[in-house]
Amino acid sequence: MAAPVVELTPALRPWPETLRALWHRREIIGYLAWRDIRARYHQTVLGATWAIVQPLAATVIFALVFERLIKVSSKDTPYPVFVLSGLLPWQFVATSIQRSSLSLLANSAMIKKVYFPRLAMPIAAVVTTLVEFAAACVVLLGLMLYYRVAPTAWLLLLPAMMLLGAGVSLGIGLLLAGVNCRFRDATHAVAFLLQMWMLLTPIVYPLSLVPEPYQLYLRCNPMTGVIGGFRTALLGQEPDGTALAASAAFAALFLVVGGAVFRRAERVAADLL
Amino acid sequence: MSEPAVVVERLSKRYRIPAARAAGGSWLSRVPKVVGRSQDLWALRDVSFKVAPGEVLGIIGRNGAGKSTLLKVLSGITSPTCGRAVIRGRVSSLLEVGTGFHPDLTGRENVYLNGALLGMSRAEIRRKFDAIVSFAEVEGFLDAPIKHFSTGMQMRLAFAVAAHLEGEILVIDEALSVGDAAFQAKCVEAMAAARSSGRTVLLVSHNIGVLRGLVGRAILLNEGRLEADGPMQEVFGRYMASGQDVAEIDLRGYAHRDGTGEARIERLVLLGPAGNPTNHVPVGGPLHLRFRVRFARVIGEPQFIVRIYSPEGEALVDLQGRHDGLSVGRASGAYDVDVRVESLGLYPGRYLLSLWACDRTLRRVLDCAEHCATLVVDPGDPTGRGIRLNPQFGRFFVPSRWSVRTADRPRPLEPVGA
Numbered sequence: 001m002a003a004p005v006v007e008l009t010p011a012l013r014p015w016p017e018t019l020r021a022l023w024h025r026r027e028i029i030g031y032l033a034w035r036d037i038r039a040r041y042h043q044t045v046l047g048a049t050w051a052i053v054q055p056l057a058a059t060v061i062f063a064l065v066f067e068r069l070i071k072v073s074s075k076d077t078p079y080p081v082f083v084l085s086g087l088l089p090w091q092f093v094a095t096s097i098q099r100s101s102l103s104l105l106a107n108s109a110m111i112k113k114v115y116f117p118r119l120a121m122p123i124a125a126v127v128t129t130l131v132e133f134a135a136a137c138v139v140l141l142g143l144m145l146y147y148r149v150a151p152t153a154w155l156l157l158l159p160a161m162m163l164l165g166a167g168v169s170l171g172i173g174l175l176l177a178g179v180n181c182r183f184r185d186a187t188h189a190v191a192f193l194l195q196m197w198m199l200l201t202p203i204v205y206p207l208s209l210v211p212e213p214y215q216l217y218l219r220c221n222p223m224t225g226v227i228g229g230f231r232t233a234l235l236g237q238e239p240d241g242t243a244l245a246a247s248a249a250f251a252a253l254f255l256v257v258g259g260a261v262f263r264r265a266e267r268v269a270a271d272l273l
Numbered sequence: 274m275s276e277p278a279v280v281v282e283r284l285s286k287r288y289r290i291p292a293a294r295a296a297g298g299s300w301l302s303r304v305p306k307v308v309g310r311s312q313d314l315w316a317l318r319d320v321s322f323k324v325a326p327g328e329v330l331g332i333i334g335r336n337g338a339g340k341s342t343l344l345k346v347l348s349g350i351t352s353p354t355c356g357r358a359v360i361r362g363r364v365s366s367l368l369e370v371g372t373g374f375h376p377d378l379t380g381r382e383n384v385y386l387n388g389a390l391l392g393m394s395r396a397e398i399r400r401k402f403d404a405i406v407s408f409a410e411v412e413g414f415l416d417a418p419i420k421h422f423s424t425g426m427q428m429r430l431a432f433a434v435a436a437h438l439e440g441e442i443l444v445i446d447e448a449l450s451v452g453d454a455a456f457q458a459k460c461v462e463a464m465a466a467a468r469s470s471g472r473t474v475l476l477v478s479h480n481i482g483v484l485r486g487l488v489g490r491a492i493l494l495n496e497g498r499l500e501a502d503g504p505m506q507e508v509f510g511r512y513m514a515s516g517q518d519v520a521e522i523d524l525r526g527y528a529h530r531d532g533t534g535e536a537r538i539e540r541l542v543l544l545g546p547a548g549n550p551t552n553h554v555p556v557g558g559p560l561h562l563r564f565r566v567r568f569a570r571v572i573g574e575p576q577f578i579v580r581i582y583s584p585e586g587e588a589l590v591d592l593q594g595r596h597d598g599l600s601v602g603r604a605s606g607a608y609d610v611d612v613r614v615e616s617l618g619l620y621p622g623r624y625l626l627s628l629w630a631c632d633r634t635l636r637r638v639l640d641c642a643e644h645c646a647t648l649v650v651d652p653g654d655p656t657g658r659g660i661r662l663n664p665q666f667g668r669f670f671v672p673s674r675w676s677v678r679t680a681d682r683p684r685p686l687e688p689v690g691a
Contacts (some may be wrong), residue, residue, distance in 0.1 A: 006364070009357040031389045035375055035382075042377040042418075113369040114390050115349035258344060270351040271288060 012184075012263060022117040032124035037131060051132040052139050055091060059084045059192050062204050072205050077235055078147040086203035089161075089230040093169045093223065094194045099125035100173025101180055101190055101195040104265070108273035112191050118266035122173045126166050133162075140234070152236035159227035164247055171254025178258070178265035181272045195235075203227055205239075219243040222250035276361060278442055278473040279324040279347070284356035286317040286497075301689055316342040317495040319356070325440075327363075329474040331488035331505060334513055334530035335643060338494040340477045341446060342555045344368055347475065348444050363472065365392060365440030371431030380411055381428055388433050401437045409433035413447035442473045452565055461486070469516050480569040485509075485585060495654070496528075509585060521548035522646055524564075524628075533571060536630040536639035539565045541646055551680045552646065555653025556621055556662055559612040566630050566640070567607040574633035579612055581648065582625040589619065589668060618671060620664040621652040 013021075044050060051235075059080050066072040067079040074082035101123035104111065107121050144151070179186045201223040202210070210218055218224055219240065225247025232239040290312045317339045332340050345351045347358055348366035373390045374383050384405055388398040398405075406412055409429040411422070419427055445464070464487055467474055478484050484491065484505065493501040493507040502512040518544045522684055530538075544561040546550040554560050561577065577599070581590035585634050594601075601608065626646040630639045652661050655670050662670055 004361075006349070006360045007357060008346060008357055008360070009355060010353055025389075025392070027395055028389050031386050035373075035378060035386055037374055039377045110373050110390065112345075112350065113372045115366065116390055116392070144480060220539070267352040270345065 012267070015259075016265075018117070018119070018263065020112055022119050025117050025120065026121045028116050029124045029127060032120060033127040033131065036124070036128045055087055056083060056139050057224040058087055059139075062087070066204050072209065074206055075208075077149065077237075078168050079144045081140070081143050081147050081149050081235065082206070082231075083204055085231050085234055086227050088133060088136055088140060089165055089227050090198060090201065090203050090223065091136070092129055092162075093165050093196045093226060094198070094246060095132075096129040096166070096169035097176065097194065098190055099129060100170060101176030101186060103173070104177050104269050105180055105184075105187075105273065108269075112270050118269065120173075121263070122170060122177050124194065124264070125173065126170050129169075130162070130166065145235070148237060154233050154236050154239070156230070156233075157239075158233040161233050164229060164244075164251060165226045167251035167255060168226060168247060171251055171258040172257075173256030174262040175254065176258075178261035178263075181265040181269050197221075197223065199228060216242075220246045222247045222254075247251060277323040278324075278326040278328070278361050279475070280359045281320060281347075282321045282357050284317055284343070284346060284358055284361075285315060285354050286339075286346060286351070288314045288316055288569045302367045312411070314651050315497045317346070317353070317494075320494070320497075321356075322492055322499065322502055322504055326473055327471045328490065329468050329488050331484040331491035331508075332475065332477045332494065333484070333508065334494035334500075339497040340498075341368070343494065344444055344446055344475070360442060361588050362441030363392070364442045364444060365435075365438035366444035367391070367435045367438070368444075368446040370428060370435060374419060374431060375428065377418050379417060380415040380419050380422065384430065384434055387428065387431065388437075391435065391438055392440065393438065394663075397439070397590055403623055405430075405433045405437055408436060412529055416645070429646060432460060432463075440472075442475070442534075443467055444475045446477050459637040461566075511587075519646075520552040523644050524645055527642050527645055528585055529645070530637035531641040531643060532630070534640065535570055536566050536568045536575065538628050538640050538642045539567055540564075541626075541628065543622065543646065543648065553649045553651050554617055555651045555655075557616050557618060557653055557655030560617040560648075562626075563610070563611045564628055565609050567605055568604050568639075571603055571605045572632060572639065574627075574631060575601055575639065576635055576643055577610050577612075578629040578631065578635075580627045580629075581619070582627065582644065583668065584623060586625075590617075591625070614656075615679045617650070618655070618669045619650045620662050620668055621650050621669060622664050624648045624650065 005250060041050065046053065053229050063080045064082045066083070067074075072079070103121035103125045104118070111118070176186045176190060194246045198216070201221055202218060207218060207228070208223065221243075225240065225243035225245070228237070228243050229247070232235045295348070320339070320343065322330075332343060334340050342351075344366065345368070346353050347360065348368065349365060350366075350368075371387065373387050377385065378386065381402075384402065385395065385398055388405075389395070393401075406415060409426075409432070411426050411430050412423065414426065419430070440586075443464075464474065464476070468487060474487075476484065476488060488505050489503045490503065491501075492499055493508045493512050501508045522541045523539070525537070525539050525542060541562060541564040542550055544551045544563060545553075546559055546561075548561075563579075566575075566577070568575070576592040579592040580588050581592075583589050592614070594610070594612075624647070625644040626648055627644055628642045630641075631637060632639060654660070655662070655672075
């Protein structure tokens with residue numbers, strides 16, 4: 001076997017080469033994700049149960065406030081099932097964005113001392129969150145069982161919907177991780193913007209509650225498609241083509257722009273962090 | 274096979290240091306920092322060299338000369354600003370021992386994580402796992418979180434992983450010079466094994482003693498430029514010659530230093546017997562040096578060290594304040610420290626001095642001015658017999674008493690009690 005020849009130059013490495021290198025070292029993604037999960041729940045009494053407790057508690061609170069006090073109607077779906085089926089994908093995307101945007105900062109000690117494909121870090125952040133999301137889905141299944149909500153054939157679309165959510169969060173995460181290398185301001189902006197964004201996404205209220213003229217704006221929100229898609233897959237709601245298309249378009253756009261920003265940042269990350 | 278393993282062509286690396294912002298400025302005053310106004314620092318400038326397969330190349334130079342930057346570029350950690358490097362073969366680079374070690378993970382888990390980061394596949398680590406563990410001598414602790422390991426155990430485990438890397442090209446920083454003597458010996462052994470297995474090694478070290486045994490050829494970097502490239506001894510001679518050959522040295526702008534910055538060694542004077550500044554001492558003559566240290570904050574019982582290095586970079590003389598019971602108490606502000614050696618027994622030649630200010634445990638270096646002065650030992654007449662000491666045969670003049678008697682014929686016993 002011929003020895004690999006690597007040329008180190010100031011030029012950006014072409015995308016195919018970058019992705020090939022990532023594929024070659026893909027095991028690192030698993031190791032980083034597994035390290036984060038192990039470290040996060042190490043020395044906790046409840047361990048991974050924490051991933052379940054949080055959405056469960058949130059569901060109870062939202063059900064009390066929105067269903068009992070404000071009387072938000074989720075039509076034929078029981079409200080707790082409705083709200084949890086929105087909260088889980090939202091949490092997956094929001095947490096993924098937060099973690100992946102901080103992934104370079106969090107691993108800066110490693111970045112300065114060893115080379116490995118830098119893309120592995122934001123991707124591992126999304127994978128970590130996906131594992132926690134899968135654990136939390138157990139609660140949703142329990143709730144569906146309790147309220148006798150049966151899944152439909154749409155369930156087959158679940159992987160595609162999760163991929164969509166992962167695409168949106170990785171795209172934004174890459175963009176922010178790149179920006180974070182130079183301007184830490186991004187860290188502060190993210191938490192605040194995510195809160196605003198949550199309110200503008202039909203999570204605790206159905207889209208139909210929004211006055212007709214504004215619905216189109218909300219459907220262009222990339223998260224509307226992700227949340228709606230998840231509800232389609234699990235609860236069998238009619239899919240919203242416009243919202244899904246908007247989500248997919250945004251995911252692609254974010255991945256391209258975020259990827260470009262990230263690639264420029266990763267070359268100097270070791271110098272800036 | 275005749276193609277070089279590493280080709281470096283006019284490699285340059287620029288760091289942009291943002292201009293310091295005026296203290297207490299409004300947020301508007303930070304904008305220029307973002308937009309521009311930065312200082313350029315060329316950590317590497319037009320560096321070119323080649324390394325043949327199987328060659329062991331030493332990289333020497335003072336702190337800040339660009340050695341670490343060179344290794345970072347060659348490892349792919351950071352990209353060059355201009356120029357290029359071509360590397361033929363799989364690179365295993367080791368700039369730090371235990372990169373990515375997580376205190377909450379077990380020894381076993383950390384071996385896999387660290388190995389993966391250094392470029393090993395899971396199958397490769399599994400295959401070598403037992404060898405790694407026995408090399409590290411940590412059997413029986415593998416499933417405990419490594420935060421319960423002693424530092425020594427962590428170091429051994431980390432080095433064991435690194436010692437089992439398979440790349441054709443090894444890029445190693447002097448990170449390895451930590452640990453106790455036995456551990457260091459193990460590191461050197463492993464590097465010698467890498468050399469004899471025909472691998473290409475690029476090795477940065479301050480410990481020239483280590484380099485001498487392993488390295489045939491060396492390059493010397495100075496302020497980012499390649500200053501010499503050739504046989505180790507020759508290049509090291511150049512390195513030594515670049516020391517400052519003066520008796521009074523202002524160290525405030527001295528770049529080759531280390532430490533936390535909690536103290537600053539500001540100046541050094543070498544004094545002759547009459548109190549005159551001179552950096553020439555005859556063999557067996559007195560050495561008197563005085564340096565000023567300024568502390569940026571209060572430090573309890575700071576320690577001072579002066580070391581004298583041979584032309585080969587070996588530490589020969591280790592003078593420490595505590596050897597003489599020096600106690601400063603709670604130090605703040607500036608101090609002049611005087612060190613007097615009654616009779617310096619070094620053989621004639623040129624030597625380098627390094628100064629340290631450390632905390633009370635010597636573990637934390639507050640400041641270190643490395644190889645900041647040249648000391649010239651002139652041929653004197655320590656024997657009083659007009660004999661020239663030849664540095665080829667020894668390093669230290671140690672006064673000794675000699676006597677002789679014939680062994681051929683037993684001497685008559687002297688009468689007892691006579």
